[in-house]
Amino acid sequence: MLDFKFIKDNLDAVRENIKNRNVTASPEKVVELYDQRNLVLQELEDLRRQRNENASKMKGKLDPEVRQGLIDEGKALKDQISQVEVRMDSLLKELQQAAVLIPNMAHPDAPVGKEDKDNLEILRSGTVPEFSFKAKDHVQLAEAMDLVDFENATRVSGSKFYYLKNEAVLLELALTRYALDVLQKHGFILTITPDIAREEIVEGIGFNPRGEESNIYTLEGTGTCLVGTAEITLGGYYAGQIVDLSNGPILMAGVSHCFRREAGASGQYSKGLYRVHQFTKIEMFAYCKPGESDALLMKLRSIEEEIFNGLEIPFRIVDTCTGDLGGPAYRKFDLEAWMPGRGDEGDWGEVTSTSNCTDYQSRRLGIRYKDEEGKNHLVHTLNGTAIAISRGIIAIMENFQQEDGSIRIPEKLVPYTGFSEIRRS
Secondary structure, eight states: OOOHHHHHHTHHHHHHHHHHTTOOOOHHHHHHHHHHHHHHHHHHHHHHHHHHHHHHHTSSOOOHHHHHHHHHHHHHHHHHHHHHHHHHHHHHHHHHHHHTTSOOOOOTTSOOOSSGGGOEEEEEESOOOOOSSOOOOHHHHHHHTTOEEHHHHHHHTOTTOOEEOTHHHHHHHHHHHHHHHHHHHTTOEEEEOOSEEEHHHHHHHTOOOSSTTOOSOEETTTTEEEOSSHHHHHHTTTTTOEEOOTTSOEEEEEEEEEEOOOTTOOSGGGTTTTSOSEEEEEEEEEEEOGGGHHHHHHHHHHHHHHHHHHTTOOEEEEEOOGGGSOTTOSEEEEEEEEETTSTTTOEEEEEEEEEEOTTHHHHHHTOEEEOTTSOEEEOEEEEEEEEEHHHHHHHHHHHSBOTTSOEEOOGGGHHHHSOSEEOOO
16 A cells, blocks of 8 residues: 555656556545545544643642533543544545555556556567477366366366376476475575465455455455465565564565466466466565665566576566556566467466565555664565466476377476376376
Protein backbone atom coordinates (compact mmCIF):
# COMPACT_ATOMS: atom_id res chain seq x y z
CA MET A 1 0.00 0.00 0.00
CA LEU A 2 1.26 3.48 -0.83
CA ASP A 3 1.72 6.10 1.87
CA PHE A 4 -1.40 8.30 2.12
CA LYS A 5 0.60 11.52 2.24
CA PHE A 6 2.62 10.41 -0.79
CA ILE A 7 -0.64 9.95 -2.73
CA LYS A 8 -1.81 13.44 -1.74
CA ASP A 9 1.52 15.12 -2.53
CA ASN A 10 1.97 13.27 -5.86
CA LEU A 11 -1.61 13.05 -7.08
CA ASP A 12 -0.86 13.61 -10.79
CA ALA A 13 1.92 11.00 -10.81
CA VAL A 14 -0.28 8.49 -8.99
CA ARG A 15 -3.11 9.11 -11.50
CA GLU A 16 -0.71 8.53 -14.42
CA ASN A 17 0.63 5.36 -12.81
CA ILE A 18 -2.91 3.99 -12.34
CA LYS A 19 -3.62 4.70 -16.02
CA ASN A 20 -0.37 3.04 -17.16
CA ARG A 21 -1.06 -0.01 -15.02
CA ASN A 22 -4.54 -0.38 -16.49
CA VAL A 23 -6.36 -0.66 -13.15
CA THR A 24 -9.37 1.05 -11.62
CA ALA A 25 -8.74 3.09 -8.48
CA SER A 26 -9.55 6.55 -7.12
CA PRO A 27 -6.62 8.47 -5.63
CA GLU A 28 -8.95 11.45 -5.24
CA LYS A 29 -11.11 9.44 -2.86
CA VAL A 30 -8.02 8.48 -0.88
CA VAL A 31 -6.98 12.13 -0.57
CA GLU A 32 -10.52 13.15 0.48
CA LEU A 33 -10.68 10.43 3.15
CA TYR A 34 -7.11 11.17 4.28
CA ASP A 35 -8.01 14.84 4.83
CA GLN A 36 -11.13 13.85 6.77
CA ARG A 37 -9.07 11.44 8.84
CA ASN A 38 -6.58 14.19 9.69
CA LEU A 39 -9.39 16.52 10.82
CA VAL A 40 -10.95 13.80 12.99
CA LEU A 41 -7.50 12.94 14.37
CA GLN A 42 -7.00 16.58 15.31
CA GLU A 43 -10.40 16.60 17.00
CA LEU A 44 -9.56 13.40 18.86
CA GLU A 45 -6.21 14.69 20.05
CA ASP A 46 -7.85 17.91 21.27
CA LEU A 47 -10.44 15.95 23.26
CA ARG A 48 -7.73 13.74 24.76
CA ARG A 49 -5.77 16.84 25.75
CA GLN A 50 -8.89 18.23 27.46
CA ARG A 51 -9.37 14.91 29.26
CA ASN A 52 -5.78 15.00 30.52
CA GLU A 53 -6.22 18.59 31.72
CA ASN A 54 -9.44 17.55 33.44
CA ALA A 55 -7.62 14.68 35.19
CA SER A 56 -4.85 17.06 36.33
CA LYS A 57 -7.40 19.44 37.86
CA MET A 58 -8.90 16.56 39.87
CA LYS A 59 -5.68 16.18 41.89
CA GLY A 60 -5.51 17.74 45.31
CA LYS A 61 -8.23 19.14 47.54
CA LEU A 62 -11.20 20.66 45.75
CA ASP A 63 -14.53 22.15 46.67
CA PRO A 64 -17.18 19.36 46.35
CA GLU A 65 -19.11 21.34 43.75
CA VAL A 66 -15.97 21.96 41.70
CA ARG A 67 -15.02 18.27 41.96
CA GLN A 68 -18.48 17.17 40.83
CA GLY A 69 -18.29 19.59 37.91
CA LEU A 70 -14.94 18.11 36.87
CA ILE A 71 -16.33 14.57 37.21
CA ASP A 72 -19.28 15.44 34.97
CA GLU A 73 -16.96 17.14 32.50
CA GLY A 74 -14.69 14.06 32.48
CA LYS A 75 -17.61 11.75 31.77
CA ALA A 76 -18.79 13.96 28.92
CA LEU A 77 -15.27 14.04 27.45
CA LYS A 78 -15.04 10.25 27.73
CA ASP A 79 -18.33 9.86 25.80
CA GLN A 80 -17.19 12.34 23.14
CA ILE A 81 -13.86 10.57 22.73
CA SER A 82 -15.62 7.22 22.38
CA GLN A 83 -17.90 8.60 19.65
CA VAL A 84 -15.02 10.21 17.76
CA GLU A 85 -12.97 6.98 18.00
CA VAL A 86 -15.87 5.10 16.35
CA ARG A 87 -15.87 7.70 13.55
CA MET A 88 -12.08 7.35 13.25
CA ASP A 89 -12.25 3.56 12.98
CA SER A 90 -14.90 3.79 10.28
CA LEU A 91 -12.89 6.39 8.35
CA LEU A 92 -9.69 4.34 8.57
CA LYS A 93 -11.42 1.24 7.21
CA GLU A 94 -12.85 3.22 4.31
CA LEU A 95 -9.47 4.86 3.69
CA GLN A 96 -7.67 1.49 3.71
CA GLN A 97 -10.23 -0.03 1.33
CA ALA A 98 -9.72 2.81 -1.15
CA ALA A 99 -5.93 2.84 -0.78
CA VAL A 100 -5.37 -0.89 -1.36
CA LEU A 101 -6.84 -0.52 -4.85
CA ILE A 102 -3.97 1.79 -5.80
CA PRO A 103 -0.97 -0.18 -7.11
CA ASN A 104 2.65 0.50 -6.28
CA MET A 105 4.41 3.11 -8.37
CA ALA A 106 6.17 1.55 -11.36
CA HIS A 107 9.90 1.88 -11.99
CA PRO A 108 10.64 4.71 -14.48
CA ASP A 109 12.28 2.19 -16.84
CA ALA A 110 9.40 -0.30 -16.80
CA PRO A 111 7.88 -0.52 -20.32
CA VAL A 112 4.48 1.15 -20.55
CA GLY A 113 1.90 -1.28 -21.90
CA LYS A 114 -1.35 -3.10 -21.19
CA GLU A 115 -0.55 -6.82 -21.36
CA ASP A 116 2.22 -9.40 -21.65
CA LYS A 117 2.70 -8.81 -25.39
CA ASP A 118 4.01 -5.36 -24.42
CA ASN A 119 6.78 -6.82 -22.24
CA LEU A 120 10.29 -5.97 -23.42
CA GLU A 121 12.74 -8.78 -24.16
CA ILE A 122 16.17 -7.84 -22.77
CA LEU A 123 18.16 -11.11 -22.81
CA ARG A 124 18.29 -14.59 -24.34
CA SER A 125 20.29 -17.56 -23.15
CA GLY A 126 20.83 -21.03 -24.60
CA THR A 127 20.04 -22.49 -27.99
CA VAL A 128 16.51 -23.35 -29.07
CA PRO A 129 16.61 -27.07 -30.01
CA GLU A 130 16.04 -28.18 -33.59
CA PHE A 131 14.48 -31.61 -33.92
CA SER A 132 14.60 -33.94 -36.93
CA PHE A 133 11.08 -35.01 -35.97
CA LYS A 134 7.79 -33.37 -35.06
CA ALA A 135 8.13 -32.25 -31.43
CA LYS A 136 5.49 -33.47 -29.01
CA ASP A 137 4.04 -31.44 -26.17
CA HIS A 138 4.53 -32.49 -22.56
CA VAL A 139 1.04 -34.00 -22.31
CA GLN A 140 1.71 -36.38 -25.20
CA LEU A 141 5.12 -37.28 -23.79
CA ALA A 142 3.84 -37.74 -20.23
CA GLU A 143 0.92 -39.96 -21.22
CA ALA A 144 3.06 -42.12 -23.52
CA MET A 145 5.68 -42.59 -20.76
CA ASP A 146 3.13 -43.00 -17.92
CA LEU A 147 4.51 -39.97 -16.06
CA VAL A 148 1.36 -37.93 -15.40
CA ASP A 149 -2.26 -39.00 -14.94
CA PHE A 150 -4.75 -36.22 -15.62
CA GLU A 151 -7.81 -38.42 -16.14
CA ASN A 152 -7.92 -40.05 -12.72
CA ALA A 153 -6.97 -36.77 -11.02
CA THR A 154 -9.97 -35.12 -12.67
CA ARG A 155 -12.19 -37.94 -11.44
CA VAL A 156 -10.82 -37.69 -7.89
CA SER A 157 -10.17 -33.95 -7.47
CA GLY A 158 -11.56 -32.12 -10.50
CA SER A 159 -10.07 -30.57 -13.62
CA LYS A 160 -6.59 -29.01 -13.54
CA PHE A 161 -5.29 -31.50 -10.98
CA TYR A 162 -2.83 -34.30 -11.75
CA TYR A 163 -0.97 -37.30 -10.39
CA LEU A 164 2.77 -37.38 -11.01
CA LYS A 165 3.94 -40.95 -11.53
CA ASN A 166 7.08 -43.04 -11.81
CA GLU A 167 10.20 -41.08 -12.87
CA ALA A 168 8.27 -37.78 -12.84
CA VAL A 169 8.01 -38.08 -9.04
CA LEU A 170 11.78 -38.37 -8.76
CA LEU A 171 12.20 -35.55 -11.28
CA GLU A 172 10.10 -33.22 -9.07
CA LEU A 173 12.17 -34.12 -6.01
CA ALA A 174 15.39 -33.71 -7.99
CA LEU A 175 14.42 -30.23 -9.19
CA THR A 176 13.49 -29.25 -5.64
CA ARG A 177 16.81 -30.39 -4.18
CA TYR A 178 18.81 -28.90 -7.06
CA ALA A 179 17.19 -25.47 -6.58
CA LEU A 180 17.64 -25.60 -2.80
CA ASP A 181 21.34 -26.42 -3.18
CA VAL A 182 21.78 -23.37 -5.43
CA LEU A 183 19.94 -21.14 -2.94
CA GLN A 184 21.83 -22.45 0.06
CA LYS A 185 25.09 -21.66 -1.75
CA HIS A 186 23.86 -18.05 -2.08
CA GLY A 187 23.18 -17.73 1.65
CA PHE A 188 19.40 -18.25 1.75
CA ILE A 189 17.72 -19.56 4.91
CA LEU A 190 15.90 -22.70 3.73
CA THR A 191 12.35 -23.33 4.94
CA ILE A 192 9.34 -25.50 4.22
CA THR A 193 6.45 -23.11 4.78
CA PRO A 194 2.84 -23.63 5.94
CA ASP A 195 0.29 -24.07 3.15
CA ILE A 196 -2.24 -21.93 5.05
CA ALA A 197 -2.06 -18.24 5.99
CA ARG A 198 -4.35 -15.81 7.82
CA GLU A 199 -6.40 -13.53 5.58
CA GLU A 200 -4.74 -10.39 6.98
CA ILE A 201 -1.34 -11.72 5.89
CA VAL A 202 -2.67 -12.61 2.43
CA GLU A 203 -4.13 -9.10 2.09
CA GLY A 204 -0.98 -7.48 3.47
CA ILE A 205 1.14 -9.16 0.80
CA GLY A 206 -1.24 -7.82 -1.84
CA PHE A 207 -3.49 -10.74 -2.73
CA ASN A 208 -7.27 -10.51 -2.65
CA PRO A 209 -8.63 -13.50 -0.68
CA ARG A 210 -12.27 -12.94 -1.58
CA GLY A 211 -14.52 -12.15 -4.55
CA GLU A 212 -14.93 -13.45 -8.09
CA GLU A 213 -11.54 -12.11 -9.22
CA SER A 214 -9.66 -13.75 -6.37
CA ASN A 215 -7.14 -16.42 -7.33
CA ILE A 216 -6.98 -17.67 -3.72
CA TYR A 217 -8.87 -20.53 -2.08
CA THR A 218 -10.50 -19.27 1.14
CA LEU A 219 -11.15 -21.73 3.97
CA GLU A 220 -14.61 -20.62 4.99
CA GLY A 221 -15.22 -19.88 8.66
CA THR A 222 -11.54 -19.99 9.60
CA GLY A 223 -10.21 -16.56 8.55
CA THR A 224 -7.48 -18.37 6.61
CA CYS A 225 -6.58 -19.23 3.01
CA LEU A 226 -4.57 -21.79 1.10
CA VAL A 227 -1.47 -19.97 -0.11
CA GLY A 228 -0.99 -19.29 -3.82
CA THR A 229 2.76 -18.88 -3.26
CA ALA A 230 5.27 -19.03 -0.41
CA GLU A 231 5.70 -15.28 -0.98
CA ILE A 232 2.69 -14.98 1.33
CA THR A 233 4.09 -17.04 4.20
CA LEU A 234 7.67 -15.79 3.83
CA GLY A 235 6.44 -12.20 3.61
CA GLY A 236 4.30 -12.69 6.70
CA TYR A 237 7.17 -14.23 8.68
CA TYR A 238 8.23 -10.88 10.17
CA ALA A 239 4.82 -9.13 10.14
CA GLY A 240 4.60 -6.56 12.94
CA GLN A 241 8.28 -6.91 13.80
CA ILE A 242 11.49 -4.90 13.66
CA VAL A 243 14.12 -6.88 11.76
CA ASP A 244 17.89 -6.64 12.07
CA LEU A 245 19.43 -5.62 8.75
CA SER A 246 22.78 -4.56 10.21
CA ASN A 247 24.47 -7.58 8.59
CA GLY A 248 22.79 -7.09 5.21
CA PRO A 249 19.54 -8.30 3.65
CA ILE A 250 17.62 -11.26 5.06
CA LEU A 251 17.34 -13.93 2.35
CA MET A 252 14.75 -16.69 2.79
CA ALA A 253 13.76 -19.58 0.54
CA GLY A 254 10.53 -21.51 0.96
CA VAL A 255 9.30 -24.81 -0.41
CA SER A 256 5.53 -24.92 -0.53
CA HIS A 257 2.53 -26.27 -2.31
CA CYS A 258 0.73 -23.50 -4.17
CA PHE A 259 -3.04 -23.48 -4.61
CA ARG A 260 -4.65 -21.31 -7.27
CA ARG A 261 -8.20 -21.06 -8.48
CA GLU A 262 -6.94 -19.87 -11.87
CA ALA A 263 -10.30 -18.19 -12.42
CA GLY A 264 -10.87 -17.42 -16.08
CA ALA A 265 -7.69 -19.19 -17.23
CA SER A 266 -8.28 -21.25 -20.35
CA GLY A 267 -6.93 -22.05 -23.80
CA GLN A 268 -3.98 -23.87 -25.36
CA TYR A 269 -1.41 -22.20 -23.11
CA SER A 270 -3.22 -23.55 -20.04
CA LYS A 271 -2.80 -27.13 -21.26
CA GLY A 272 -1.57 -29.94 -19.03
CA LEU A 273 0.81 -28.94 -16.25
CA TYR A 274 1.19 -25.31 -17.30
CA ARG A 275 -1.76 -23.87 -15.39
CA VAL A 276 -3.04 -26.07 -12.59
CA HIS A 277 -4.76 -25.71 -9.22
CA GLN A 278 -1.93 -27.21 -7.16
CA PHE A 279 1.83 -27.37 -7.70
CA THR A 280 5.13 -27.23 -5.82
CA LYS A 281 7.29 -24.12 -5.95
CA ILE A 282 10.53 -22.92 -4.41
CA GLU A 283 10.26 -19.20 -3.67
CA MET A 284 12.90 -16.63 -2.79
CA PHE A 285 12.02 -13.74 -0.48
CA ALA A 286 14.23 -10.89 0.71
CA TYR A 287 14.03 -8.08 3.28
CA CYS A 288 16.46 -5.19 2.82
CA LYS A 289 17.08 -1.47 3.29
CA PRO A 290 15.55 0.82 0.63
CA GLY A 291 18.89 1.65 -0.97
CA GLU A 292 19.67 -2.02 -1.53
CA SER A 293 16.53 -3.23 -3.32
CA ASP A 294 17.40 -2.33 -6.93
CA ALA A 295 20.68 -4.27 -6.79
CA LEU A 296 19.06 -7.13 -4.89
CA LEU A 297 16.41 -7.50 -7.62
CA MET A 298 19.20 -8.09 -10.12
CA LYS A 299 20.76 -10.66 -7.78
CA LEU A 300 17.50 -12.61 -7.54
CA ARG A 301 17.18 -12.50 -11.32
CA SER A 302 20.74 -13.75 -11.76
CA ILE A 303 19.98 -16.72 -9.46
CA GLU A 304 16.97 -17.64 -11.58
CA GLU A 305 19.20 -17.45 -14.66
CA GLU A 306 21.83 -19.63 -12.95
CA ILE A 307 19.23 -22.30 -12.15
CA PHE A 308 17.92 -22.50 -15.73
CA ASN A 309 21.34 -22.23 -17.35
CA GLY A 310 22.34 -25.17 -15.14
CA LEU A 311 19.34 -27.11 -16.49
CA GLU A 312 20.43 -26.29 -20.08
CA ILE A 313 16.98 -24.91 -20.84
CA PRO A 314 16.84 -22.05 -23.40
CA PHE A 315 15.18 -18.96 -21.94
CA ARG A 316 14.67 -15.26 -22.35
CA ILE A 317 14.24 -12.46 -19.81
CA VAL A 318 11.52 -9.85 -20.27
CA ASP A 319 11.11 -6.55 -18.47
CA THR A 320 7.44 -6.65 -17.46
CA CYS A 321 5.26 -3.81 -18.73
CA THR A 322 3.20 -1.60 -16.42
CA GLY A 323 -0.12 -3.27 -17.24
CA ASP A 324 1.25 -6.74 -16.52
CA LEU A 325 2.81 -5.87 -13.16
CA GLY A 326 1.13 -7.22 -10.04
CA GLY A 327 -0.23 -4.52 -7.73
CA PRO A 328 2.67 -4.64 -5.20
CA ALA A 329 5.47 -4.73 -7.80
CA TYR A 330 7.64 -1.69 -8.54
CA ARG A 331 9.62 -3.61 -11.16
CA LYS A 332 9.39 -7.21 -12.34
CA PHE A 333 11.35 -9.49 -14.64
CA ASP A 334 9.93 -12.72 -16.07
CA LEU A 335 12.04 -15.66 -17.16
CA GLU A 336 10.37 -17.46 -20.05
CA ALA A 337 11.59 -20.92 -21.06
CA TRP A 338 11.43 -22.23 -24.60
CA MET A 339 8.70 -24.86 -24.83
CA PRO A 340 8.86 -26.78 -28.16
CA GLY A 341 5.39 -28.29 -27.70
CA ARG A 342 3.70 -24.92 -27.15
CA GLY A 343 1.57 -23.98 -30.14
CA ASP A 344 2.40 -25.24 -33.64
CA GLU A 345 6.09 -24.34 -33.70
CA GLY A 346 7.02 -23.85 -30.05
CA ASP A 347 6.94 -20.66 -28.03
CA TRP A 348 8.15 -19.02 -24.83
CA GLY A 349 6.32 -19.75 -21.58
CA GLU A 350 6.80 -17.99 -18.25
CA VAL A 351 8.46 -20.22 -15.66
CA THR A 352 9.73 -17.74 -13.05
CA SER A 353 9.46 -14.07 -12.15
CA THR A 354 11.15 -11.75 -9.68
CA SER A 355 9.79 -8.48 -8.29
CA ASN A 356 10.91 -5.52 -6.20
CA CYS A 357 7.90 -4.46 -4.12
CA THR A 358 9.72 -1.60 -2.32
CA ASP A 359 7.80 -0.74 0.90
CA TYR A 360 4.36 -1.51 -0.56
CA GLN A 361 3.99 -4.79 1.38
CA SER A 362 5.93 -3.83 4.50
CA ARG A 363 3.75 -0.76 5.16
CA ARG A 364 0.65 -2.89 5.56
CA LEU A 365 2.42 -5.73 7.31
CA GLY A 366 4.27 -3.38 9.69
CA ILE A 367 7.81 -4.64 9.00
CA ARG A 368 10.56 -2.17 9.95
CA TYR A 369 14.26 -1.92 10.68
CA LYS A 370 16.31 0.48 12.82
CA ASP A 371 18.89 2.75 11.20
CA GLU A 372 22.22 3.66 12.84
CA GLU A 373 20.49 6.43 14.81
CA GLY A 374 17.86 4.04 16.17
CA LYS A 375 15.03 5.39 14.00
CA ASN A 376 12.50 2.94 12.53
CA HIS A 377 12.00 2.70 8.77
CA LEU A 378 9.96 0.42 6.53
CA VAL A 379 11.93 -2.37 4.89
CA HIS A 380 11.85 -3.11 1.17
CA THR A 381 10.65 -6.60 0.19
CA LEU A 382 11.47 -8.62 -2.90
CA ASN A 383 10.35 -12.00 -4.17
CA GLY A 384 11.43 -14.35 -6.91
CA THR A 385 10.52 -17.83 -8.07
CA ALA A 386 13.55 -20.11 -7.96
CA ILE A 387 11.52 -22.73 -9.81
CA ALA A 388 7.85 -23.64 -10.25
CA ILE A 389 8.34 -27.39 -10.44
CA SER A 390 5.48 -28.28 -12.79
CA ARG A 391 6.63 -25.74 -15.38
CA GLY A 392 10.22 -26.88 -14.95
CA ILE A 393 9.08 -30.41 -15.75
CA ILE A 394 7.33 -29.15 -18.90
CA ALA A 395 10.51 -27.44 -20.09
CA ILE A 396 12.66 -30.52 -19.44
CA MET A 397 10.25 -32.96 -21.10
CA GLU A 398 9.81 -30.85 -24.22
CA ASN A 399 13.40 -29.64 -24.71
CA PHE A 400 15.04 -33.01 -23.97
CA GLN A 401 12.63 -35.29 -25.83
CA GLN A 402 14.17 -37.76 -28.26
CA GLU A 403 12.84 -39.24 -31.47
CA ASP A 404 11.94 -42.58 -29.87
CA GLY A 405 9.80 -40.80 -27.24
CA SER A 406 12.37 -41.06 -24.45
CA ILE A 407 13.43 -38.01 -22.43
CA ARG A 408 17.01 -37.12 -21.56
CA ILE A 409 17.72 -35.73 -18.07
CA PRO A 410 19.90 -32.57 -17.80
CA GLU A 411 23.37 -33.47 -16.55
CA LYS A 412 23.02 -31.36 -13.39
CA LEU A 413 19.99 -33.39 -12.30
CA VAL A 414 21.42 -36.88 -12.85
CA PRO A 415 23.04 -37.06 -9.37
CA TYR A 416 19.64 -36.24 -7.88
CA THR A 417 17.48 -38.54 -10.05
CA GLY A 418 19.85 -41.49 -10.29
CA PHE A 419 19.06 -41.92 -13.99
CA SER A 420 20.09 -40.07 -17.16
CA GLU A 421 16.98 -40.64 -19.25
CA ILE A 422 13.38 -41.74 -19.03
CA ARG A 423 12.32 -44.48 -21.44
CA ARG A 424 9.88 -47.34 -21.69
CA SER A 425 11.00 -50.74 -22.93
